[in-house]
Amino acid sequence: MHPALQAFVVILVGVGGCVGYFYASNLVLDKILFPARGPHAGRNINRASAIRPWLFLFPALALLCLYLAYPVFATAWLSLHGRSGQFVGGANYIAMFGEPKFAESLKNNMLWLVVVPAASTAFGLLAAQLTDRIKWGNIAKSLIFMPMAISFVGASVIFKLIYDARDAEVAQIGLLNALWLKFDGGPGSFLFLKLLPFLLVIAFVVLAVALAGYAAQAVAQTRKDFNGRLLAGGIVFALLVVLYAIWGAVGSLWGLVMWAPPFGQPQNWLQLPFWNNFFLMAVLVWIQTGFAMVILSAALRGVPEDTIEAAIIDGANPFQIFFKIKVPQIMGTIVVVWTTITITVLKVFDIVLAMTNGQWETQVLANYMYDKLFRSLDWGMGSASAMIIMLLVTPILVWNVWNVRKEMK
Amino acid sequence: MADLVLKDVEKAYGEVKVLKDINLDIKTGELIVFVGPSGCGKSTLLRMIAGLEKISGGEFSIDGVRMNDVPPAQRGIAMVFQSYALYPHMTVRENMSFALRIAKKSQAEIDKAVDKAAKILQLTPYLDRLPKALSGGQRQRVAIGRSIVRDPKVYLFDEPLSNLDAALRVATRIEIAQLKEAMPQSTMVYVTHDQVEAMTLASRIVVLAGGGIAQVGSPLELYERPQNEFVAQFIGSPSMNLMAGEITGTGAKTTVRLANGGMAVSAVPTNAADKGLPVNIGVRPEDLVEAAGKSPAEAIFTGEVEITEALGEVTLLYFRRQGEAAQVVAKLPGIRPELRRRTVSLGADPKKVHLFANGTSLLYR
Ligand SMILES: Nc1ncnc2c1ncn2[C@@H]1O[C@H](COP(=O)(O)OP(=O)(O)O)[C@@H](O)[C@H]1O
Ligand SMILES: [Mg+2]
Numbered sequence: 001m002h003p004a005l006q007a008f009v010v011i012l013v014g015v016g017g018c019v020g021y022f023y024a025s026n027l028v029l030d031k032i033l034f035p036a037r038g039p040h041a042g043r044n045i046n047r048a049s050a051i052r053p054w055l056f057l058f059p060a061l062a063l064l065c066l067y068l069a070y071p072v073f074a075t076a077w078l079s080l081h082g083r084s085g086q087f088v089g090g091a092n093y094i095a096m097f098g099e100p101k102f103a104e105s106l107k108n109n110m111l112w113l114v115v116v117p118a119a120s121t122a123f124g125l126l127a128a129q130l131t132d133r134i135k136w137g138n139i140a141k142s143l144i145f146m147p148m149a150i151s152f153v154g155a156s157v158i159f160k161l162i163y164d165a166r167d168a169e170v171a172q173i174g175l176l177n178a179l180w181l182k183f184d185g186g187p188g189s190f191l192f193l194k195l196l197p198f199l200l201v202i203a204f205v206v207l208a209v210a211l212a213g214y215a216a217q218a219v220a221q222t223r224k225d226f227n228g229r230l231l232a233g234g235i236v237f238a239l240l241v242v243l244y245a246i247w248g249a250v251g252s253l254w255g256l257v258m259w260a261p262p263f264g265q266p267q268n269w270l271q272l273p274f275w276n277n278f279f280l281m282a283v284l285v286w287i288q289t290g291f292a293m294v295i296l297s298a299a300l301r302g303v304p305e306d307t308i309e310a311a312i313i314d315g316a317n318p319f320q321i322f323f324k325i326k327v328p329q330i331m332g333t334i335v336v337v338w339t340t341i342t343i344t345v346l347k348v349f350d351i352v353l354a355m356t357n358g359q360w361e362t363q364v365l366a367n368y369m370y371d372k373l374f375r376s377l378d379w380g381m382g383s384a385s386a387m388i389i390m391l392l393v394t395p396i397l398v399w400n401v402w403n404v405r406k407e408m409k
Numbered sequence: 410m411a412d413l414v415l416k417d418v419e420k421a422y423g424e425v426k427v428l429k430d431i432n433l434d435i436k437t438g439e440l441i442v443f444v445g446p447s448g449c450g451k452s453t454l455l456r457m458i459a460g461l462e463k464i465s466g467g468e469f470s471i472d473g474v475r476m477n478d479v480p481p482a483q484r485g486i487a488m489v490f491q492s493y494a495l496y497p498h499m500t501v502r503e504n505m506s507f508a509l510r511i512a513k514k515s516q517a518e519i520d521k522a523v524d525k526a527a528k529i530l531q532l533t534p535y536l537d538r539l540p541k542a543l544s545g546g547q548r549q550r551v552a553i554g555r556s557i558v559r560d561p562k563v564y565l566f567d568e569p570l571s572n573l574d575a576a577l578r579v580a581t582r583i584e585i586a587q588l589k590e591a592m593p594q595s596t597m598v599y600v601t602h603d604q605v606e607a608m609t610l611a612s613r614i615v616v617l618a619g620g621g622i623a624q625v626g627s628p629l630e631l632y633e634r635p636q637n638e639f640v641a642q643f644i645g646s647p648s649m650n651l652m653a654g655e656i657t658g659t660g661a662k663t664t665v666r667l668a669n670g671g672m673a674v675s676a677v678p679t680n681a682a683d684k685g686l687p688v689n690i691g692v693r694p695e696d697l698v699e700a701a702g703k704s705p706a707e708a709i710f711t712g713e714v715e716i717t718e719a720l721g722e723v724t725l726l727y728f729r730r731q732g733e734a735a736q737v738v739a740k741l742p743g744i745r746p747e748l749r750r751r752t753v754s755l756g757a758d759p760k761k762v763h764l765f766a767n768g769t770s771l772l773y774r
Contacts, residue, residue, distance in 0.1 A: 306494035309461050314508035314559075315482030324507075328498040 018059075025055045072390070079383035092384040102385070104361055105368040108277055109392075112348060112364065115278070117341040119285045121334060124292025128300050129322060131293075141297065145290035152287070156354035159283045163269040177266045185263045193261055198253060205249045212238050273361045280362055283351050288344065292337045299333035300326060332407045339400035346393050365389050411437055411471055411485065411562035411596045413458065418467035420453050427453055428620050431467070440589050440597040442607040444643070445617035451600045452567055454617070458598060459488050459565050471563065482508075484563075487556030491568040493548045495540040501527075501551050502536040508559045526557040529591070530584075546577045553588070564597040570606065586610055604644055608632070616640050638768045641691050647725065647738045650697070651689045651765070652710065659683050662759060663771075665690050669731055673709045675762035677771050688771070691763035694725070694740040700756030708754035709762075710737055717749045726753065 001009075029051060030036065034044035082088040096102045127144050131137035147155060164174030172178040183189040270276045303326050311325045327334070349366035356362045358371065365385060373382030413435035420428040428450045435441050443451040456462040458469065460481035469476050476484055495504050502523055509519045527533045530550040540548055549569060556564055569585070570578045586609070589597060601607055607614050608628045616623040616631065616639070623643075624636040635641035635649075642648040652673075658664030659679040665688060666672055673690045692709065705711040712728040719725075724745040728737040739755055741748075764771040 304492070304494065306490045306492055307496055310488070310490060310494040310496070310555075311507070312461065313459060313481045313486065313488050314555075315511045316507075320511060325496060329496075331498075 021059065022056070026052070029055065075383045075386050078379050079387050081380045083378055083380060088380065092380045096381060096384055096388075101358075101363055102368060105358075105363045105365045108361075108363060109346065109365050111277055112281060112284075112345050113342060116281050116284050116288065116345045116348075117338045119281070120288035120292050120341050121296075121338050123285065123289040124294075124337065125296050125327075125334070127289065127293040128297035129326075132297065132300060141293065144293055147287045148290040150287065152283070152348075152350035153354045155283050155287055156351050159279070159286075160270075160355055163279055165266040165268045168264065168266055172266060174266075174269075176269060180267060181264065183261065183263055185261075189261070189263065194256065194259075197256055201249050201253055201256070205246060208245050209242055212242050270356050270362075271360045276356065276360055276362050280351055280355055283355070284345065284348060288341050292341065295333060295337050296330065299330040303329045332403065336400065336403045336407055339396055339403060342396050343393055343400065346389060346396070365392075412473070413563065413596065413598075414468075414470050414473075415458075416468045416470075418454075418457065418469055419465050420450070420457060420462065421465045426620060428617075429466075430621050433615065433622065433625065435596060435598070437596055438593050439612045440599060440610055442611035442614050443598065443600045443617055444602065444604055444607040444614060445623075446643070447602055449617045450620060451602070451617055455488075455565050455567055455598060455600050458563075459486055460484055461488075485561050486563040486565055487559050487561035488565040488567065489549075489552045489556055489569045491571055493540070493552045493572075495548055495551055495555075497540055500537050500539055501532060501543070501554075504540065504551055505554045505558050508555070522558045522560070523554075526554040529557065529588070530554045545573050546581060549573065549581060550584075553585075557588075562596065564595055566597065566599040568600055568602065570601070571603070582606055582609065604646065608644070614644075616643060618643070634770070634772055635691075635763065636770050636773050638689065638691065638765050641763060641765070641770075645693055645695075647694050647740070649691045649693050649763070650710075650737050650739075651691050651735060652737070653687070653689055653734070656683050656686045656688055663764060665764070667709065669710060669734060670705055671709050671711060672707055673757070673762050674759045675764050676759040677762075677764045679764075679771060683771075686766055689765045691765060692757045692761060694738045695723075696757050696761035697739040697741075697755045698757060699741065700754045703754055703756060705754060708756050711752065711754040712737060713752050714748045714750060717746045719744050719746050724748070728753075 029048050034048040034051075035041075036045050036048070038044075079092055080087060080089060082091070127141070131140045131144075134140075150158075161173065162175045163177075164172070165177050166172050166174070168181075172181060183193060269279050307325055307329070308321055311321050316324065347366055348364055349370060352358055352362060352364050352367045353370065358364070358367045366389060369382050369385040369389065372378045372385060376382075413433070415431050415433040415435075418428065418431040418433075419426060431454065433441075443454060445451050453462060457464050460476070460479065464477050471484060496507065499507065505523045505526060506519045509522060514522075523536070524533070527536055530553060532547070532550055532554055535543060535547060535551075540551065543551065549572075552569070566585075570581055573581060585599075589595075589610075599606075599610060611628055613625060613627055614631055615625050618639050624631060624640045626634075631640055631644045635644065638651060642651070652667050652669060652671075654665040654667035654673065656663060656679060657666045659681050661676075661678050663675045663677055663679045663683075664672065665675065667690065673692075675690065679686075690709070697709070700708045710728070712731060714726045715729045716727040717724055718727075721744065723740050723742055726739040726741060726745075726748060728739070730736050737755075739753075
């Protein structure tokens with residue numbers, strides 16, 4: 001049979017099957033099971049209409065069970081079995097936690113989890129606010145949104161070209177190296193490679209500390225009835241986080257001062273341990289910023305204009321209007337965007353596979369799972385790592401759904 | 410201590426001029442009400458005073474200081490919006506103290522100002538609630554409280570009562586009047602499309618129409634001596650009856666032969682040259698009286714009552730329309746439903762008969 005004809009027949013059978021199912025099942029319900037006749041007509045009608053929704057739900061429920069619920073249990077079961085199918089209990093998990101590559105994946109995933117949603121949401125919010133009032137804002141928005149239409153693998157290929165390195169003698173086709181070779185150790189290099197990052201790190205720390213302080217103050221002010229011990233615990237935790245951030249910042253500042261940049265040598269960006277993670281994250285941030293921008297832009301438009309005008313009359317400057325009037329009013333949406341991106345991040349796989357395949361310390365959980373499942377053909381270990389990913393995603397997913405439902409009320 | 414002066418102020422959106430030639434002198438302690446039909450530019454004028462809308466031409470000053478380019482927060486004004494414009498994520502206390510916190514006032518000062526305003530407006534029990542947990546009237550009071558806390562020189566209100574139900578509207582209107590009473594030194598500008606609010610609250614009313622000021626005056630001045638047909642018909646409900654005619658007798662009293670066959674005498678003086686001038690006479694429904702003995706040629710209007718509305722204290726008579734002329738409405742004291750379908754002749758005290766030529770009152774020539 002000709003393939004086109006075949007497709008046509010498939011469509012016919014599929015759609016016809018659906019229509020046939022709904023027609024026939026309703027017929028059975030109305031004519032045979034609970035006919036609207038006889039002495040119990042009223043009762044039968046009520047029963048039929050109680051059952052009818054389930055007739056419509058049944059195909060979807062059945063398929064969801066078959067393709068979602070069953071695999072979860074099957075995977076859990078598989079994760080307790082060894083390479084040759086023998087039952088090994090928790091041995092796979094124990095072995096996995098002992099593997100350095102798994103620890104690396106877990107650590108990298110955490111890094112992705114913090115950086116990508118934060119950066120995407122922040123850039124998206126910035127883009128949404130900046131494009132709001134200008135004439136060519138819509139063009140800018142379309143351009144920023146465009147990467148959403150590119151597949152992760154396609155985007156990875158684009159960025160691989162940006163990070164590409166050639167010998168120092170030949171012309172660079174990678175944008176980043178072309179720029180890098182412009183630096184020669186002169187004042188310009190000092191400005192961009194030492195002073196600017198230095199100031200950025202300091203600004204980041206100040207911002208983080210100020211934010212933490214502001215949040216603590218806000219909590220202490222509005223929740224006077226807050227459980228005292230919980231509050232103390234929270235403050236200690238916040239303090240620890242701040243201290244950790246400062247410690248990290250001091251470390252990186254010191255590193256920055258001591259750093260002797262290898263001028264004139266093209267760099268293999270994807271092979272610089274630790275930093276290459278950020279080069280990979282850039283791809284996802286580039287894609288997700290558009291998503292965040294579109295949602296947040298709609299939310300910003302929904303902030304009542306007169307609350308902004310009232311704030312203008314109250315003497316607030318544009319920054320205060322943005323942070324004290326607009327952002328708090330769209331906080332729900334920001335959380336939804338953040339958690340939605342978080343879920344995408346936890347599943348990140350294609351980008352790592354296409355760019356480094358987990359080499360040079362860039363492994364992430366999803367690619368680790370793929371490695372175990374389809375390269376080592378170790379079904380037990382693969383399933384165990386899949387379970388770990390699911391355990392990490394589930395609480396965020398629940399929180400996300402809860403927030404979305406709250407937003408929709 | 411705030412005199413507002415608007416000189417030749419105008420507003421244009423692109424090519425379209427929504428307001429022009431606005432000249433207005435507002436004195437300290439006045440409560441000025443802008444009224445006018447929807448879309449006539451009341452809010453736009455108020456927002457120009459607030460600084461939320463750029464002034465396209467002319468000059469606006471407060472206490473002699475030019476304000477055209479001064480940012481809203483530095484004009485010494487506070488504004489109450491029609492939709493309250495409360496910050497939904499802040500409690501009542503935070504809403505009221507926002508401006509002071511932005512201005513970096515001390516905590517003690519802020520608490521004092523907020524507590525005082527809350528007391529005046531009976532909001533003390535609600536200080537820790539979010540706006541969504543308040544009723545409409547309470548929200549409006551918070552919005553007013555937010556203004557009071559800043560202790561501004563000028564209060565601006567943009568239709569503050571139009572989102573409230575009828576009973577609450579009356580109560581809040583009285584509260585605003587009391588508030589004004591308590592702060593005799595503050596100047597208030599109040600926008601409304603409701604003439605009852607205008608008549609009851611204003612020290613002076615500014616009637617806006619067709620992009621300009623139709624008349625400025627005290628409520629009773631507007632009611633008794635309207636400058637033009639627009640003001641005459643806009644103030645008062647039901648609105649003033651206008652009937653076309655021609656001046657036949659001049660002097661201290663003016664006689665007008667009406668197109669409907671009747672005749673009217675007005676206390677508005679005219680000179681001999683006005684003889685034959687086509688005019689409209691205006692008589693308010695409440696000024697029309699039954700002219701039982703008079704013939705149709707001597708009465709102002711004679712016609713068949715089409716509908717009666719008995720309100721208890723008065724009865725409204727709607728007369729059958731005669732040709733192209735507008736429907737005549739009379740308001741007679743007492744309960745008079747029996748007049749329906751009857752032919753009634755109406756007259757009026759000459760002092761209550763207004764004369765308009767080309768839309769402008771002959772009183773103001
Ligand atoms: N941003 C704008 N652009 C163009 N026209 C406007 C704008 N804002 C208001 N207008 C016009 O100005 C006129 C006055 O509006 P407004 O002051 O809101 O009237 P109101 O007396 O009902 O408060 C209206 O005809 C309106 O269409
Ligand atoms: Mg308006």
